[in-house]
Amino acid sequence: MERSALEAAGKRYRTEGISRRVRNIAVSAIKEMPLLAQKVPDCISLGQGIPSFPTPAHIVEAVCRHLRDTAWSGKYTLGPGLPALRRAFADMLVRERGLWVDPETEICITVGAMEGLCASILTLVDSGDEVLLPSPNYASHIEQVLLAEGRPVFFPLKPDTWQLDMKALQKAISPRTKALILCHPHNPTGAVFAKEDLQMVAQWALEHGFFILCDETYDFLTYDGRPYWSVLSMPELRRQVIGVFSFSKKYAMTGWRVGALVAPADILDHVMKVHDAAAICAPTPSQVAALAALEGPQECVAHFRQTLQARRDRVCAFLDRMAPRLSYVRPQGAYYVMVQFPPQIGDSMTVALRLLHEARVITIPGSAFGPGGEGHVRLSFGGTEAELDEAMERLAQWFDQNTA
Ligand SMILES: Cc1ncc(COP(=O)(O)O)c(C=O)c1O
Numbered sequence: 036m037e038r039s040a041l042e043a044a045g046k047r048y049r050t051e052g053i054s055r056r057v058r059n060i061a062v063s064a065i066k067e068m069p070l071l072a073q074k075v076p077d078c079i080s081l082g083q084g085i086p087s088f089p090t091p092a093h094i095v096e097a098v099c100r101h102l103r104d105t106a107w108s109g110k111y112t113l114g115p116g117l118p119a120l121r122r123a124f125a126d127m128l129v130r131e132r133g134l135w136v137d138p139e140t141e142i143c144i145t146v147g148a149m150e151g152l153c154a155s156i157l158t159l160v161d162s163g164d165e166v167l168l169p170s171p172n173y174a175s176h177i178e179q180v181l182l183a184e185g186r187p188v189f190f191p192l193k194p195d196t197w198q199l200d201m202k203a204l205q206k207a208i209s210p211r212t213k214a215l216i217l218c219h220p221h222n223p224t225g226a227v228f229a230k231e232d233l234q235m236v237a238q239w240a241l242e243h244g245f246f247i248l249c250d251e252t253y254d255f256l257t258y259d260g261r262p263y264w265s266v267l268s269m270p271e272l273r274r275q276v277i278g279v280f281s282f283s284k285k286y287a288m289t290g291w292r293v294g295a296l297v298a299p300a301d302i303l304d305h306v307m308k309v310h311d312a313a314a315i316c317a318p319t320p321s322q323v324a325a326l327a328a329l330e331g332p333q334e335c336v337a338h339f340r341q342t343l344q345a346r347r348d349r350v351c352a353f354l355d356r357m358a359p360r361l362s363y364v365r366p367q368g369a370y371y372v373m374v375q376f377p378p379q380i381g382d383s384m385t386v387a388l389r390l391l392h393e394a395r396v397i398t399i400p401g402s403a404f405g406p407g408g409e410g411h412v413r414l415s416f417g418g419t420e421a422e423l424d425e426a427m428e429r430l431a432q433w434f435d436q437n438t439a
Contacts, residue, residue: 039061039062039064039067040064040067040068040071040384040387040388040400040403041062041067041070041071042061043384043385043388044071044388056181056182056184057182059181060178060181060182061178063174063175063178063403064174064384064387064399064400064402064403065082065083065084065174065175065399065403066083068082068083068387068391068397068398068399069082069083069397071388071391072391072397075391075392075395076395077395078391078395078396078397079395079396079397079418079422079425079426079429080396080397080415080418080422080426081396081397081398081414081415081416081418081423081426082397082398082399082415083397083399083415084222084284084369084370084371084415084417085289085415085417086284086287086289086339086343086370086417087417087418087419087422088287088335088339088342089287090286090287090288090291090324091286091287091328091331091335093327093331093332094286094288094324094327094328094331095324096327097323097324097326097327097331098320098323098324098327101320101323102320107319108319108320108323109319109320110319111315111316111319112144112316112317112319112322113316114143114307114310114311114315114316115142115143115144115303115307115310115316116142116143116144116295116316116317116322117144117319117322117323117326118138118139119326120144120322120325120326120329121138121139121142121144121295122138123326123329123330124138124142124144124280124295124325124329125137125138125142126329127329128297132254132265132267132268133268134267134268134297136297137300140300140303141297141298141299141300141303142295142296142297142303143295143296143298143303143306143307143310144293144294144295144316144317144322144325145279145293145294145295145296145310145314145317146292146293146294146314146317146318147281147283147292147293147294148250148251148252148279148280148281148283148294149175149294150294150310150313150314150317151279151280151294151295151296152175152176152179152216152248152250152279153179153182153309153313154296154306154309154310154313155248155277155279155296155298155306156179156180156182156183156185156214156216156248157179157182157183157309158302158305158306158308158309159213159214159246159248159277159302160180160183160184160185160213160214161183161184161185161213162183162184162185163184163185163186163211164183164185164186164211164213164214165185165186165188165209165211165212165213166180166185166186166187166188166212166213166214166215166216167188167190167204167207167208167212167214167215167216167245168180168187168188168189168190168215168216168405169189169190169191169192169199169217169221169405169407170189170190170191170192170404170405170406170407170408171192171223171224171373171401171404171405171407171408171411172189172216172218172221172222172223172404172405172407173218173222173223173250173404174399174403174404176216176218176250177405180216185213186211187405188207188209188212189207189405189406189407190203190204190206190207191203191407192221192224192226192407194364194407195364196226196364197221197224197225197226197364197373198226198228198229198232199228199229199232199233199236201232201235201236204236204239205239208239208243208245212243212245213245213246214245214246214247214248215236215240215245215246215247215248216247216248216250217233217236217247217248217249217250217266218249218250218251218252218253219253219265219368220253220254220256220257220263220366220367220368220369221253221368221369222252222253222369222371223371223373223399223401223404223408223413224364224366224371224372224373225347225364225365225366225367225368225369225370225371225372225373226364226366226367226368227257227261227263227367227368230262230264233264233265233266234266234269236266237266237269237271237272240266240272240275240276241271241272241275244275245275246275246276246277247266247272247275247276247277248276248277248279249265249266249267249276249277249278249279250279251265251267251278251279251280251281252279252280252281252283252284253284253368253369254280254285255284255285255336255340256284256285256339256340256343256368256369256370257367257368258340258343258344258347258366258367258368259344259367261367261368263368265278267297273299274299277296277297277298277302277306278296278297278298279294279295279296279297280294280295280296280297281294282294282295282324282325282328284339285328285336285339286325286328286335286336287335287339288321288324288325288328291318291320291321291324291325292317292318292321293317293318293321293322293324293325294317295325343370343416343417346370346416346417346418346420346423347365347366347370347372347416349416349420349423349424350372350414350416350423350427351363351365351372353427353430353431354372354374354427356431357430357431357434360376360377360434360438361374361375361376361434362374362375363375370415370416370417371413371414371415371416372413372414372416373401373408373411373412373413374398374411374412374413374414375410375411376410376411376412376434376438377438378410379438380437380438382400382402382409383400383401383402383408383409383410383411383412384400384402386398386400386412387399387400387412388400389433389437390412390430390433393433394429394430394432394433395429396426396429396430396433398412398413398414398430399412399413399415400412401413
């Protein structure tokens with residue numbers, strides 16, 4: 036079974052002369068499905084997690100002013116990023132998360148969370164090291180571990196709630212465990228993991244000496260007033276934890292490519308070598324945008340959260356009408372839902388490709404998220420209400436015809 040949607044659709048990759056590291060990885064299906072969709076007229080995307088909102092006007096204005104009035108807008112910044120941005124980020128961490136971090140030595144501004152994740156994994160993981168990943172899990176974490184020649188070790192989430200299966204996680208820990216990657220609110224399931232479970236996981240990390248890499252991309256996005264908690268808050272774990280943050284979803288800035296990484300100073304020293312080799316620095320105009328986002332009004336974040344919660348309710352109402360053929364677990368955060376379909380229609384790659392060509396809706400095959408994702412397609416509800424309604428009607432019709 037191909038992990039790659041392009042290969043499943045017929046693409047063949049050259050292997051001669053290509054490194055083993057790169058032969059072994061795939062472009063995640065999240066990015067491949069929109070490529071395939073370019074050839075399908077009039078299709079609607081429930082695929083990649085792109086919120087429909089434009090970047091707030093005050094952020095765009097600040098960048099325009101900066102480009103016009105400042106001579107250094109088009110130049111590199113220091114490798115770790117603009118000092119003022121690092122200070123503003125550290126202030127935000129104190130204000131919103133109760134976390135004290137030194138902006139001089141413990142923060143690096145990155146090219147999105149993605150570069151922060153990749154640089155962290157390349158810094159920590161040696162060939163053959165085991166990295167624990169929930170299954171299902173965000174596809175790019177898997178490819179990044181493979182790129183570092185690490186060994187992804189999957190532990191299943193509980194399929195009825197998508198919460199951490201603590202027995203399975205404990206069983207997966209071995210003397211070769213180097214790190215655990217944790218992302219919540221969780222992509223692709225929308226789960227917000229229970230604080231008691233996370234505290235237990237942190238205890239195991241201390242006992243066994245492995246790192247925890249916290250992907251905080253959706254830290255602002257929990258629904259129904261549910262509190263958010265991360266192991267980053269545990270002072271006793273500080274030497275073993277890296278936090279990776281994103282401006283993409285919180286401030287509708289997916290295209291600006293800016294994020295931030297928080298790590299103990301003696302680990303960040305090494306992460307900086309990878310960051311320098313791969314990126315030099317995050318784009319300067321994007322850092323200016325991130326600074327404006329942090330210093331400006333925060334109402335947009337609450338507005339995004341409320342709007343996305345209403346969109347979750349809308350999509351869930353559609354899915355309820357498709358029961359019992361389709362089933363799902365109600366997302367508690369992020370903006371994804373894993374939809375389980377009857378196994379007789381085929382595997383998730385086949386179903387996602389048929390949905391693209393026959394229903395003209397982009398979904399992501401569950402197999403892209405590890406073995407625990409098979410039997411599902413992931414829907415993103417970041418799109419507008421009109422897009423969601425039309426896409427869900429198309430899905431309902433397709434599943435009616437194909438699961439009767
Ligand atoms: C869990 C997770 N981590 C990281 C990213 C990438 O974030 P960024 O745009 O900041 O690189 C995404 C994007 O969808 C994501 O879902």
